Amino acid sequence: MERRPVLCVVAAAASGLAGCTERLPTDLTDGDGATVVGSFDGGPDRPDCAVESRSIEVTVSNETREYETAATVPYPDPPTAFDADTVVDWVPAFKEAHVTHRVLCGRSGSGEIVEIAYATERIEVLDGAGDATIVYLRYAGGATAGVDDGALWQADIGYSAAAYAVDETGAARVDLDRPIAPEHEAFESSFRDPIEEGTLVAAFD
Secondary structure, three states: OOOOOOOOEEOOEOOOOOOEEOOOOOEEEOOOOOOOHHHOOOOOOOOOOOOOOOEEEEEEOOEEEEEEOOOOOOOOOOOOOOOHHHHHHHHHHHHHHHHHHHHHOOOOOOOEEEEEEEEEEEEEEEEEOOOOEEEEEEEEEEEEEEEEOOEEEEOOOOEEEEEEEEEOOEEEEEEEOOOOOOOOHHHHHHOOOOOOOOEEEEEOO
16 A cells, blocks of 8 residues: 655644644545435435533532533535545534534533533545545544533543545545554454445535
8 A cells, every 4th residue: 555755734623632634645445436425315414403602600619610611613614625635624624513513412401511622633535436535534522521410520532533535515424443543454444435334414515
């Protein structure tokens, strides 16, 4: 598998987590030339709601403090172009929005989420036939602080991995079982194709 040197940069992270963004071609998927949206029946399957932040008061160690609850990040508009660099910028923005929606949409009970963290640790473009850009994304995302029964809790989040396929019609995603990187020998045998095995998550009209 041929690999070329790449430029590594620090990825933005709301929680202060640092990341590395790479554009490292590999040769994993073949594809059959079908469009992303045309490969699925029905529309996108993703959590979708609008939750705004609000102020709450929490008593911690007999001291009342004010917190802002977490809000959903809107899903980004379709990419302005479908070259690899533009798609690489779009996928983490979409994933961050997806994380906030996954955490906040459909919540029930009296608890509140006050912090959702997201960081892109690594992103790579995977070579494949067809027009879709296949992207490997290693990220950390989830609720890291909240209030339950009047008590403030905090949590650490680990890294996960996903593969995205993006073309001018839409985007599909599949979660990868282990967040291993493409240069590991086990990656190719465990890789899942986001079109063949994934879910349609965005349709670009």
